[in-house]
Amino acid sequence: MDIIQTVKAGTLESGDILITISPHDSELIIELETPVESLYGEKIKQEILDFLSSLEITKGVIKAIDKGALEYTVLARMETAINRACLEEFE
Amino acid sequence: MTDRLRRTRLYVPGNNPSMVQNASVFGADSIILDLEDSIPVSEKDAARILVRNALQFLDFSNTEVTVRVNDSSTPFLGDDLFEIIPAKPDAIIIPKVESLKELKKLDIQVTIIEKENDMEVGSIKFMPIIETAIGVVNIEEIASGPRVTVISPGGEDLTADLGIERTKEGAELSYIQSRMVVAAAAAKIQIIDTVFVDVNDIDGLIQSTKKAISMGFHGKSCIHPIQIKPIHEAFLPSPEKIAQAKKIVEAYEKATRDGTGAITVDGRMIDVPVVIRSQRLLERARAGGVDV
Numbered sequence: 001m002d003i004i005q006t007v008k009a010g011t012l013e014s015g016d017i018l019i020t021i022s023p024h025d026s027e028l029i030i031e032l033e034t035p036v037e038s039l040y041g042e043k044i045k046q047e048i049l050d051f052l053s054s055l056e057i058t059k060g061v062i063k064a065i066d067k068g069a070l071e072y073t074v075l076a077r078m079e080t081a082i083n084r085a086c087l088e089e090f091e
Numbered sequence: 092m093t094d095r096l097r098r099t100r101l102y103v104p105g106n107n108p109s110m111v112q113n114a115s116v117f118g119a120d121s122i123i124l125d126l127e128d129s130i131p132v133s134e135k136d137a138a139r140i141l142v143r144n145a146l147q148f149l150d151f152s153n154t155e156v157t158v159r160v161n162d163s164s165t166p167f168l169g170d171d172l173f174e175i176i177p178a179k180p181d182a183i184i185i186p187k188v189e190s191l192k193e194l195k196k197l198d199i200q201v202t203i204i205e206k207e208n209d210m211e212v213g214s215i216k217f218m219p220i221i222e223t224a225i226g227v228v229n230i231e232e233i234a235s236g237p238r239v240t241v242i243s244p245g246g247e248d249l250t251a252d253l254g255i256e257r258t259k260e261g262a263e264l265s266y267i268q269s270r271m272v273v274a275a276a277a278a279k280i281q282i283i284d285t286v287f288v289d290v291n292d293i294d295g296l297i298q299s300t301k302k303a304i305s306m307g308f309h310g311k312s313c314i315h316p317i318q319i320k321p322i323h324e325a326f327l328p329s330p331e332k333i334a335q336a337k338k339i340v341e342a343y344e345k346a347t348r349d350g351t352g353a354i355t356v357d358g359r360m361i362d363v364p365v366v367i368r369s370q371r372l373l374e375r376a377r378a379g380g381v382d383v
Contacts, residue, residue, distance in 0.1 A: 009137055014109055015108040015109030015112065016107075016109070035381070069108060070108070072108075072141075072144040072147070073108040074146040076143075080140050084177075085135070
């Protein structure tokens with residue numbers, strides 16, 4: 001599955017996470033901004049990586065601004081963003 | 092599930108993680124994770140996935156969890172069912188239902204999804220909302236439709252469809268409410284009243300709830316957690332009614348133990364429907380924190 005366009009999913013409201021996904025030619029880059037970096041930063045990054053890995057996505061830029069999202073929200077926003085970013089593949 | 096207590100049913104916007112994950116802490120008997128009116132068209136996909144994940148990941152304790160899907164005239168219903176049914180909500184709330192045919196079609200779609208996901212067929216219940224004049228005209232067949240456990244009027248859409256103004260007193264909905272109560276009773280299902288939209292008017296909310304109780308409603312929908320406690324208090328029976336119900340239930344239990352037929356309490360003969368009504372009244376009292 002390839003990321004073919006820049007999209008957003010989620011919000012900057014408390015408990016949510018705003019994901020922005022863009023195409024990249026060769027690399028997978030994850031940039032995370034979170035108020036709980038020291039406690040949960042690695043965990044959130046791993047959740048994002050595992051999700052991308054399950055879809056065999058190896059290229060793209062994922063910017064995530066976390067506002068205290070639980071795992072179910074991180075995964076939901078990633079899934080929405082990926083669906084939107086890869087939309088043309090299904091059309 | 093049909094007879095469970097549903098004094099309050101709280102609407103929660105399905106695309107707001109904070110509200111979704113805290114939905115069960117306010118004490119509502121039932122919650123509605125909404126995919127319909129509170130979600131803009133551009134976010135239908137996001138809300139659907141968030142609600143599905145919430146059903147799979149979160150523990151809502153004993154609260155009944157339902158999902159309001161989009162109505163059958165929209166392009167969203169198929170995707171809603173496909174994502175939400177396998178996540179096993181207790182029921183789906185179906186807006187703008189107008190006929191039994193519509194429910195039968197939906198029953199087939201849900202049955203296919205249940206079978207594909209190794210779920211018990213019929214496990215997901217239907218709770219139609221009646222929001223048009225045609226829906227009211229067909230209410231008897233809708234109430235007895237497949238999987239239906241609860242019906243409700245949708246006040247705002249109904250008054251819009253009828254071309255009349257909605258008032259706080261709600262007299263304009265009285266005929267529809269009465270007709271729906273009779274249909275629900277005939278089908279042996281529950282009926283939950285529409286929302287009271289002014290969240291700042293608690294006295295108005297209490298009056299509206301008491302009117303609904305007197306008409307035969309089992310609960311009231313709410314749009315803000317602040318409305319839950321007043322509704323529960325309105326549903327709390329008076330001490331005199333609790334004492335009388337207790338007498339009736341105790342007399343019935345004693346008669347059952349002793350194998351005697353007719354029961355009398357305070358010189359009045361008591362039959363089974365009165366016992367059932369008393370048991371339900373005591374259940375409401377217990378749910379309201381009364382030690383009975």
